[in-house]
Amino acid sequence: MSKRIEIPVPVRGELERIVGARHISTDPAMLSAHAWNTGVGKVPGAEKFSGIWPVAVVLPGSTEEVAAVVKCCLRHKLHYKAHSTGYGSMSNACSPETVVIDLRRMNGLEIDARNRMAIIGPYAIAGALQAEALKHGLTCHIVGAGPAHSPLASATSLLGVGVTSQGTSMNARNLLSWEWVTPQGDIVRGGTAGSGCGWFAGEGPGPGVRGMIRGFCGAAGGLGVFTRIGYKLYPVPVTGPLEPTGRLPQLGLRIPDNAGFLHAVWPDWDSHRAATFELLDENLCFAMLRMPPDHIGWTVTGSNADYVDQVKRGTLPEVAQPSNDKNWTLMTLSRSPAEHAWRMGVVNEIVQRTGGRILELADEHAEVLFRNLFTSQFVPRVLRPSGGITTSFGVLDSFHFLPRAMEAGQECLAGGSLPGGKLVEGGREEHWSWPHEGRYLWTENIINFDPASKPARIAAARALFDHFAISWKDPVGLMALGLGPVMELQGESIGAPQRYIRQVKNRLDPGNASRSNEYVLPVVPKLVATALPMLKPVILSRPVLELMSRVVGTKGM
Amino acid sequence: MHSPQTLEDRRDFLARCTRCSQCKFIAMPKSQRHASACPSIDYGQFHAYSGGGQLIMAYGLLDGNVPHSAEMAGAVASCTMCGNCDVSCKINFAETVEPLDSLYALRAKLVSDGHSPAPHREMMEALHRSGNSRGHPRTERAHWADGLAFDGTGKAETLLHIGSGLAYEPAGWPALRAVVATLHRVGIAMTHLGTEEGSSGGLAFDLGYVDEARTLAQELIEQAQQTGAGTLVTFSAAALSAFRSIHPRFGLSFGSIRVLHITEYLWELVQQGRLSLAPLPDLQGRPVAYHDSCKLGRLSEPRGTQDSGLDNQMSGILVSRTPSALRFGNGGCYEAPRALLRAMGVELVELERHHASSYCCGACGGVKETVPEAAALAARNRLAEVQDSTASILVSACTGCTSHLAEHAGSAVQMQDLLGLLAQALRPAPALAG
Ligand SMILES: Cc1cc2nc3c(=O)[nH]c(=O)nc-3n(C[C@H](O)[C@H](O)[C@H](O)COP(=O)(O)OP(=O)(O)OC[C@H]3O[C@@H](n4cnc5c(N)ncnc54)[C@H](O)[C@@H]3O)c2cc1C
Ligand code: SF4
Ligand code: SF4
Numbered sequence: 001m002s003k004r005i006e007i008p009v010p011v012r013g014e015l016e017r018i019v020g021a022r023h024i025s026t027d028p029a030m031l032s033a034h035a036w037n038t039g040v041g042k043v044p045g046a047e048k049f050s051g052i053w054p055v056a057v058v059l060p061g062s063t064e065e066v067a068a069v070v071k072c073c074l075r076h077k078l079h080y081k082a083h084s085t086g087y088g089s090m091s092n093a094c095s096p097e098t099v100v101i102d103l104r105r106m107n108g109l110e111i112d113a114r115n116r117m118a119i120i121g122p123y124a125i126a127g128a129l130q131a132e133a134l135k136h137g138l139t140c141h142i143v144g145a146g147p148a149h150s151p152l153a154s155a156t157s158l159l160g161v162g163v164t165s166q167g168t169s170m171n172a173r174n175l176l177s178w179e180w181v182t183p184q185g186d187i188v189r190g191g192t193a194g195s196g197c198g199w200f201a202g203e204g205p206g207p208g209v210r211g212m213i214r215g216f217c218g219a220a221g222g223l224g225v226f227t228r229i230g231y232k233l234y235p236v237p238v239t240g241p242l243e244p245t246g247r248l249p250q251l252g253l254r255i256p257d258n259a260g261f262l263h264a265v266w267p268d269w270d271s272h273r274a275a276t277f278e279l280l281d282e283n284l285c286f287a288m289l290r291m292p293p294d295h296i297g298w299t300v301t302g303s304n305a306d307y308v309d310q311v312k313r314g315t316l317p318e319v320a321q322p323s324n325d326k327n328w329t330l331m332t333l334s335r336s337p338a339e340h341a342w343r344m345g346v347v348n349e350i351v352q353r354t355g356g357r358i359l360e361l362a363d364e365h366a367e368v369l370f371r372n373l374f375t376s377q378f379v380p381r382v383l384r385p386s387g388g389i390t391t392s393f394g395v396l397d398s399f400h401f402l403p404r405a406m407e408a409g410q411e412c413l414a415g416g417s418l419p420g421g422k423l424v425e426g427g428r429e430e431h432w433s434w435p436h437e438g439r440y441l442w443t444e445n446i447i448n449f450d451p452a453s454k455p456a457r458i459a460a461a462r463a464l465f466d467h468f469a470i471s472w473k474d475p476v477g478l479m480a481l482g483l484g485p486v487m488e489l490q491g492e493s494i495g496a497p498q499r500y501i502r503q504v505k506n507r508l509d510p511g512n513a514s515r516s517n518e519y520v521l522p523v524v525p526k527l528v529a530t531a532l533p534m535l536k537p538v539i540l541s542r543p544v545l546e547l548m549s550r551v552v553g554t555k556g557m
Numbered sequence: 558m559h560s561p562q563t564l565e566d567r568r569d570f571l572a573r574c575t576r577c578s579q580c581k582f583i584a585m586p587k588s589q590r591h592a593s594a595c596p597s598i599d600y601g602q603f604h605a606y607s608g609g610g611q612l613i614m615a616y617g618l619l620d621g622n623v624p625h626s627a628e629m630a631g632a633v634a635s636c637t638m639c640g641n642c643d644v645s646c647k648i649n650f651a652e653t654v655e656p657l658d659s660l661y662a663l664r665a666k667l668v669s670d671g672h673s674p675a676p677h678r679e680m681m682e683a684l685h686r687s688g689n690s691r692g693h694p695r696t697e698r699a700h701w702a703d704g705l706a707f708d709g710t711g712k713a714e715t716l717l718h719i720g721s722g723l724a725y726e727p728a729g730w731p732a733l734r735a736v737v738a739t740l741h742r743v744g745i746a747m748t749h750l751g752t753e754e755g756s757s758g759g760l761a762f763d764l765g766y767v768d769e770a771r772t773l774a775q776e777l778i779e780q781a782q783q784t785g786a787g788t789l790v791t792f793s794a795a796a797l798s799a800f801r802s803i804h805p806r807f808g809l810s811f812g813s814i815r816v817l818h819i820t821e822y823l824w825e826l827v828q829q830g831r832l833s834l835a836p837l838p839d840l841q842g843r844p845v846a847y848h849d850s851c852k853l854g855r856l857s858e859p860r861g862t863q864d865s866g867l868d869n870q871m872s873g874i875l876v877s878r879t880p881s882a883l884r885f886g887n888g889g890c891y892e893a894p895r896a897l898l899r900a901m902g903v904e905l906v907e908l909e910r911h912h913a914s915s916y917c918c919g920a921c922g923g924v925k926e927t928v929p930e931a932a933a934l935a936a937r938n939r940l941a942e943v944q945d946s947t948a949s950i951l952v953s954a955c956t957g958c959t960s961h962l963a964e965h966a967g968s969a970v971q972m973q974d975l976l977g978l979l980a981q982a983l984r985p986a987p988a989l990a991g
Contacts, residue, residue, distance in 0.1 A: 025603060029629035032617040033604035038576045048572050049622050059602050085578045086604065104602050109589050127582060128589035147586075148578040241587045248885040248913055249648040251584055303651035305880035308870050375585075380577050380649045386873040387573040387653055417872075425871035450873030452569065 004028075005096050007055040011076045015058055015099070018068040023059035023105070031057055034100045037556055038089045039388045039451035043461045045556025046454065054081070054093035057100040063179060063187055063227040066101060070225065070513075071185035073099050079515040082157070082225040084122040084150030090158065090220055094515045101225055103150075108228065111136055115200045116233045117176055122152045122226065129231075130375065135240060138233040141168035142376035144432075156180075156226035157218040158518075159483075161396075163376055165436040167286035167333075168234050172214055173437075176202050176230030180213065183224040183509035191230070199230030212504050215497065217483055222519025223508060236286070237335045242374070245367045250302050252367025253374060258340040260332035261370050262347065265324045266356040269403035272326040275354035276399050279330070280438045282350070284343050287331040287373055290433040294426035295382045295446070296320045299372055300365045304385055318359045319369075322427055331373060386424050388451030390460050392467035394444040397477025402441055404476050406431060409445035412466035417448075422459035424448035441477075458553030465548055469540045484518040491533055559808030561767055562865055564615055564662040569867075571616040573654050573875075580608040580642035580656060583914040591909040591942045594641040596917050596935035597632070600928070606632045608642025608656040615663040625672045633667060634674045634927040636660060637935065638763045639851040639917035644886040651885075652867060652877035664765030676927040677764045684769070689721035690760055690926075699751040701730040707741050713748035715740075716786035716814070720793025721756065722956040723976075729956060733792065735980035736819070743831050743985045748784050755780055759799030759852075762806075763922050771807045774799070778811055788815045790822045792976070794853035794955035795921070797890065805860040818853060820893040820954050823979060827900060834982045836902035844906045845973075846948035847895060848939065848962070849915035850955035858888035886913030894954040894975055901982045906948045916942065918953075920961035936965040943970045952978065 007015075007026055015024050025031065035053040037044040055078065060066045073080045079098040083091035086102075093100055103122035109129060110119045113136035118129055127147025129140050143154045143162040151171070154160045156178060160171020168174070177193030177200065188194070190209055191202040202210040213223055243254040255261050266272040279285060291299075297320030301307040310316045318324060330347060334340035351358055361369075372378040383389050392412050395405045409429030416423040417430060426448065433443035445467070449460040468489065470476070487498040501520040505512075512522050538544060564571075586592035593599050597606045604610040611633065617623025643657035667673050673681075683692035701724055702709055709717070717737065723729045740747060758773035781789055789811060791797050797818045804810060817825070826832040849855075861882035867875040877883055891912050898905055910916045919925065919935025940962060943951045951966075953959045954975040963972040 023602070025628060027626050027628040028617065028623045029614050029626050029632065030603045030605045032613045032623050033576065033610045035622075036574075036576050036613045039573070040575050040577075048616055048620070057603065087575070087577050089576070102604070104604075107589070124589065125578075125582065125592070128586050128592040131586045131592070132589055146577070146579070148582055241585075244585055247887050248584075248644065249651060251648060302885070303877060303880060303883055304867075304870075304874050305652065305877040305883070308874055308876050309880070311871070377649070380575070380579060383575055383577075384650050384653060385871075386875060387575060387650075388873070419872075421872060424873040448873065450869065450875075452572065453873065456873055 004053045005055055011072070011078070012056065014072050015056065015069060018065055018072060019058045019060050023061070024056060026056045028053070033086070034083065034092055036089065038087070040088050040383060042089060042557040043390050043457055043464065043552050044388070044451050045554055047556065050089070050092055052093050052096050054098045054100040055096065057102050059102050059105050061105045063181060066225050066227055067181045067185045067187050069099065069101055070181055074185060074511070074513055079513050081515060082221045084153035085125065085148060087145045087149050090518055094517045098515060106227060111138070112199070113138065115198070116235065117200060118231045118233055119199050119228060120152050120231050121228055122150050124152065125149065126151050127375065131241065133233050134238065134242070137235060137237070137239040139168065139236045140231065140233050141165070141171060141174050143171065144376065144379035146377050146380040147375050151231055152226060152229050155229055155231055156214060158220050159217055161436070161442050163289050163373055163378055163434055164287040165434050165442065166288050166438065169232070169437050172216055174232040175210060175214060176200055176232060178226055178230070179228035181225040181227060183514040193230065215501065220483065220516045220518035222505060222514055222516035224514050237333055246364065250364070250368050251371060252364065253371040255366060255370050258334040258337060260330065260340065260344050260347065261366050262330045263319045263359045263361055264328050264330060264351045264356045265359060266326045266354065269326055269406055271355045273399055273402045275350055275356055276328070276402070276435070278350045278354065279347065280435055282346055283438055284332060284347055285330050286333040288435055289329045289373060290327055290431065291329065291378070292427045292430045293320050293322050293324050293327070295430070296369070298382050298384055299378060300368055317362065317365055319361060319365065324359065325427055329369065329373065331370070382446070382448070386448050386450045388449045388456070388460065390447050390464055392445040392447055392463050395477045396442055397440060399435070399441045401477040402433065402443065405443050408470050408476050411470055412445065412463045413447070414463070414466070416459050416463060422449070422455050423463070424450065454553055458549045461552035462545065462549035465545045469545060472536065472540060485521060488521060488524055488532065489539070491536070559806065561806040562658060562662055564619060564659070564666040567659045567662045568616070568619055570654055570659055571612045571619070574609045574612040576609055576613065577649070578607070578609065579649060580646045582645060583641070583910055584645055584648045587909045588945070590945065591916070593916065593938070594645050594914065596639065596919050596931065596938065597636040599938060600931035600934050601632055601635050603632070606635055608646065608660065611636065611663055612656055612659050615659060615666070618666065625670060630667065630672055630674050631928070633663060634677070635924060635931045636922060637851070637917045637919060637924045638922035640856050641851070641914065641917065644855055644913045647885050652883055653875050658865065661762065664763070665767045668765040673765060674927050677923050680923060680926060681761065681764060681766055681769065684756055684761060688756055689725060691721070691725065693725045695752050698724050698754060699749070701733055702749065702751070705734065706738060707747070709747060709749045710751050711748055712785040713746040714787050715745055715747045716781055716784050716789045717747055717749040718789055718791035718793065718796055719749065719754060720791060720796045720956070722795070723792050724754065726956060726960065729974065729976065732974065732977040732980035736976060736983060739832065739983045739985065743826070748786065750780055753780065757793070757796040757799035759795050759803050762799065762803045770803065774804050774807060774809050778809060781811055781814055786814060788817060790817050790819055792819045794818065794850045794857070795957065798852040798856040801857045801859045805862065818857070818890050818893065820897055820975065821890060823983070824893040824896050827897070830986050833984050833986045834897065834900040835984055837978060837982050840901070840903050840950065843904070843950060844948040845898065845903045845950045845952055846906050846908050846943050846946055847898060848908070848918065848951055848953040848958055849891060849911055850953055850958045851915065851917050851921060853955050854889035854891055854915055855886040855913045857890045858884045858886060860884065889913065897975065897979060898952065901978060906946055908942050908946055910942065918958045918962050920957045925961060932961065933965060936962050940966055940970050
């Protein structure tokens with residue numbers, strides 16, 4: 001049963017006066033959505049509700065109200081947690097004294113087409129932002145969480161990589177100016193918004209502290225509340241709504257004029273990598289995505305029943321065949337038929353020359369895959385088979401590491417996703433990979449498991465821990481999932497960002513009122529800090545990994 | 558005996574809600590202003606008011622983490638049971654979550670635990686007393702038929718089902734009579750159930766009164782079968798939805814009687830060359846938007862015999878046992894009303910949210926009676942969508958939607974009931990005229 005405390009009546013009264021009686025609740029019915037283990041991202045336990053419930057949820061309507069809520073929490077020694085759309089349980093309360101600040105009512109969205117940016121509030125969702133941006137021939141970066149998540153949450157506070165990162169970068173770089181309620185409840189504007197020049201830049205002439213408040217991973221609610229940002233938009237040669245095709249649930253989009261959409265495969269990872277460098281050198285694609293073939297199969301089928309049936313009958317299209325795993329889905333966007341012809345010509349030439357081939361793609365499948373990529377609907381879709389998903393092998397580095405990352409992905413799944421294994425049946429590895437701005441590789445090994453089954457949860461946790469074990473023993477580039485306590489376990493092998501971030505956290509939020517489990521630990525006792533490196537071999541030993549997996553598979557993360 | 562699933566039966570479906578919020582939005586929004594799928598969250602704002610939020614609350618009710626409360630009842634009562642969340646959720650999650658079935662089960666749980674909101678109880682009492690939820694006297698149910706040129710109460714090939722919305726709405730009677738008179742002129746032998754016409758059970762089911770819904774459905778089916786009719790034509794969108802998607806949950810059907818909505822029936826007659834439609838001068842050159850009512854649209858998609866259980870295959874893939882019965886929203890009654898409008902020479906424009914993703918007007922599921930502010934907000938949202946389109950006329954084929962939207966339309970949007978337009982435009986085909 002959960003740990004809950006009651007909010008004192010006068011404190012509730014104060015909060016009520018700030019946000020209005022309609023916009024506060026302490027009723028478990030309303031709080032339940034803020035204590036739900038989604039089974040997504042983290043490995044859940046047997047219980048669907050987290051052990052920690054917030055004391056209250058408030059729905060402020062303005063930055064001033066947010067600031068007043070924060071100050072009220074500080075006065076009464078309560079904690080608070082910012083919540084945008086709340087996908088993936090990371091905005092859940094991290095202490096029973098927490099007031100969840102649900103930003104649903106703050107959904108401002110303004111397109112500044114001349115400056116190729118949008119000014120958005122926390123509840124302007126990505127799908128709506130993209131629709132508004134397209135009216136101006138622009139699009140936005142959408143992370144894997146898909147069209148219903150908050151770009152503001154992602155840009156200010158959590159990672160920010162996504163399937164179209166080749167064309168739309170990652171969110172640490174898409175964050176322009178910001179409006180921020182600091183952990184002390186002060187309203188601060190940074191970047192150009194800080195000096196009243198508009199919202200177009202994250203650095204100067206106002207204070208430029210983007211690296212401090214955001215960094216690569218973001219503070220995940222551990223550093224106050226962001227209430228408005230400038231968010232970069234990207235020009236695309238399409239204006240107005242894209243034309244839907246297909247029938248529910250297999251919605252597609254007509255592939256726009258002068259757009260290319262192909263699926264290419266190579267015989268091995270080395271030739272795949274060689275082709276990748278060439279494709280990137282020529283800057284040919286708006287998006288490049290490598291998905292495991294089983295996940296493509298889940299996308300081109302309308303239901304699980306349809307997928308399993310097609311597997312049994314052997315009727316899945318070529319793109320979803322396990323043998324076509326060394327692949328790229330390539331999307332090109334051009335402004336004229338001549339440019340389109342050039343792009344397609346060069347893509348074809350590179351694919352042929354590097355030993356690859358382009359697969360046949362029926363229109364119906366191409367349109368569904370195009371929609372899922374362009375609107376970033378893929379990841380929510382691949383939750384369909386079992387409802388349980390976590391990630392394991394995250395690498396952010398050069399494409400040189402790609403073949404080794406694939407190998408390491410196989411090592412940590414250890415056959416668990418092959419027939420007879422405890423994870424959902426698929427390939428030997430389940431990597432999703434893409435480039436960012438033509439430069440570096442992002443790849444992560446997705447684990448699908450049945451969250452209702454304890455052995456499956458244990459296997460998923462084990463795959464996740466093995467990922468850490470492998471990358472600590474024999475690093476495969478830079479490990480990209482350094483959230484919260486993982487940073488401490490990672491130690492100082494790739495610099496010591498946690499030391500710097502800890503100072504930021506403690507200076508700005510000395511009482512740790514803006515409480516988050518996914519941000520740096522405010523205090524690491526000296527003894528623990530000294531002992532951790534020595535304990536690492538023990539932590540990474542088979543019996544301990546096994547034990548930790550059992551605990552996580554039972555209790556959740 | 559078939560029984561709809563209880564909340565306990567739905568436990569695993571509830572547990573699978575990923576809290577992704579997709580059910581708050583339509584799958585492919587064209588603007589931010591009209592991206593919402595859910596009138597309930599638009600009103601209540603707390604996540605618990607959304608489809609997914611209700612599933613989480615329901616799970617809490619089952620596992621003891623969430624006790625009944627006024628706030629829970631308020632959130633549940635603000636849901637119009639419009640099913641838009643179901644369509645949005647299934648685009649990603651297909652058979653594995655199916656929120657709408659759980660929303661029905663949650664309402665039933667509130668009833669069985671004694672927490673049905675007072676206005677719902679009052680509606681049910683009225684339904685028992687007088688056969689309609691607004692408590693109109695049963696003796697007045699057939700006033701609409703006064704003065705018809707034929708005796709409509711005997712046995713005949715076609716049974717007209719009027720539905721309480723229209724039967725007690727005098728403003729709709731001239732159109733109803735005109736349409737029936739035209740059908741009579743082309744030789745359709747019709748009957749109706751007069752003052753004894755029963756409820757379809759749809760409203761009772763929406764409110765969570767499962768046993769009552771079954772009884773009402775059974776009674777209406779018996780009444781219909783006694784008429785010996787081969788075709789039942791309903792003027793009620795809500796009844797059509799009950800016939801096609803609720804009755805099968807009880808294993809009930811009209812047997813060999815074919816069931817059609819009046820728009821489907823009329824379009825069939827037009828296609829057979831028995832009726833024709835004249836252009837309507839008032840609408841020429843004026844773009845017209847069509848409002849897909851939830852009940853006539855996605856909620857009328859026929860429900861086949863469905864085993865809601867899922868098999869676990871390939872180590873965790875949850876697979877429907879009756880995949881052919883999965884419903885994604887494609888099978889509603891969308892085309893007949895549009896075809897009739899086009900045949901009247903109307904220039905149709907689609908709203909941003911249409912067909913299976915149409916936004917609810919706010920009137921159904923007992924919301925209008927229980928949380929009128931929520932119902933009014935939904936209507937205003939829907940009307941704003943019309944104002945953002947090129948149309949200034951909005952047509953609906955559901956009496957409930959038309960009258961609710963008309964209450965809030967002001968002067969910016971002109972509400973029209975499709976039946977009223979049909980009454981003006983329908984003609985016996987030239988060869989049959991006279
Ligand atoms: C299925 C799935 C796929 C995902 N794929 C990706 C991916 O490809 N790339 C990626 O980068 N991430 C991914 N994520 C994580 C994703 O970044 C976050 O889920 C996304 O940012 C969430 O937006 P949200 O509106 O749900 O944020 P929330 O869940 O509401 O918040 C996320 C975190 O940010 C904090 N936060 C939210 N709003 C604010 C605010 N206004 N001010 C301060 N802190 C705030 C919260 O406290 C929380 O810690 C995925 C998550 C899921 C569930
Ligand atoms: S009901 Fe479906 S769409 Fe809604 S939050 Fe749950 S899983 Fe997502
Ligand atoms: S049925 Fe309609 S009102 Fe109710 S939760 Fe679903 S979308 Fe919202």
